[in-house]
Amino acid sequence: MNNHVVDIMAFGAHPDDVECASAGTLLIAKDNGAKIILVDITRGGLGSFGTVNQRTEEAKKAAMMLGAKKRIQLNFIDGQIVNNRDSQIKIIELIRFYRPKIILANAFIDRHPDHNNAANLIKDASFFSGLKNIETHYKGVKQLPYRPSAVYHYIQDLMIKPDVVIDISNVFPEKMKVILAYKSQFQDSEDSSPVGIKNLLKQIENSNQIFGRNVNVAFAEGFTKSTYIAAKDIQELF
Ligand SMILES: [Zn+2]
Numbered sequence: 001m002n003n004h005v006v007d008i009m010a011f012g013a014h015p016d017d018v019e020c021a022s023a024g025t026l027l028i029a030k031d032n033g034a035k036i037i038l039v040d041i042t043r044g045g046l047g048s049f050g051t052v053n054q055r056t057e058e059a060k061k062a063a064m065m066l067g068a069k070k071r072i073q074l075n076f077i078d079g080q081i082v083n084n085r086d087s088q089i090k091i092i093e094l095i096r097f098y099r100p101k102i103i104l105a106n107a108f109i110d111r112h113p114d115h116n117n118a119a120n121l122i123k124d125a126s127f128f129s130g131l132k133n134i135e136t137h138y139k140g141v142k143q144l145p146y147r148p149s150a151v152y153h154y155i156q157d158l159m160i161k162p163d164v165v166i167d168i169s170n171v172f173p174e175k176m177k178v179i180l181a182y183k184s185q186f187q188d189s190e191d192s193s194p195v196g197i198k199n200l201l202k203q204i205e206n207s208n209q210i211f212g213r214n215v216n217v218a219f220a221e222g223f224t225k226s227t228y229i230a231a232k233d234i235q236e237l238f
Pocket residue numbers: 013014017112115
């Protein structure tokens with residue numbers, strides 16, 4: 001059944017994860033007509049800079065720039081994302097309601113522990129969502145099982161080897177503008193602080209260049225996939 005309500009559902013442990021690691025991929029998908037929904041698992045309450053409300057306003061602005069139909073904030077506790085059945089049910093309810101073809105999630109191995117936990121939570125919820133004996137209700141309606149076609153994990157702070165890279169050369173400047181929507185999150189410093197905005201943008205530029213270099217393009221975003229990448233003809237992969 002091809003009854004997808006949205007094409008891509010992009011989850012992030014914190015507002016700005018999706019943008020830093022996969023805004024280019026989402027901008028291209030948007031330009032190609034994809035329906036996109038963003039889900040922030042927490043509202044980033046432990047962030048060192050800015051307030052939660054500032055961050056939420058910035059997240060709304062970034063969602064508009066990405067052409068997302070909706071941005072959902074789940075209010076899990078920042079710094080305490082756990083992959084248990086209660087957490088999975090909250091994710092499954094959204095997956096079954098919006099029936100995304102593709103899911104994006106944090107990286108399994110990353111600097112922030114919430115990213116690793118979110119990666120496993122989203123991967124497991126995507127699988128369990130397909131099991132009819134896990135019953136969920138959303139907005140008072142019993143839900144049908146549904147499993148997305150693929151879950152891709154965007155590479156963010158730690159350089160790990162991607163399974164797939166997406167050429168974002170044409171939208172790279174636009175990606176940088178989307179990240180700048182989160183201006184409260186970054187110290188506006190001229191110095192060498194690793195959390196200074198100049199350094200963060202430089203780090204993203206460098207990693208996107210490294211992913212791009214391997215496939216002879218200027219900039220790319222990298223993703224891993226925990227299951228095989230399948231095709232009916234090897235030529236589909238080009
Ligand atoms: Zn994060």
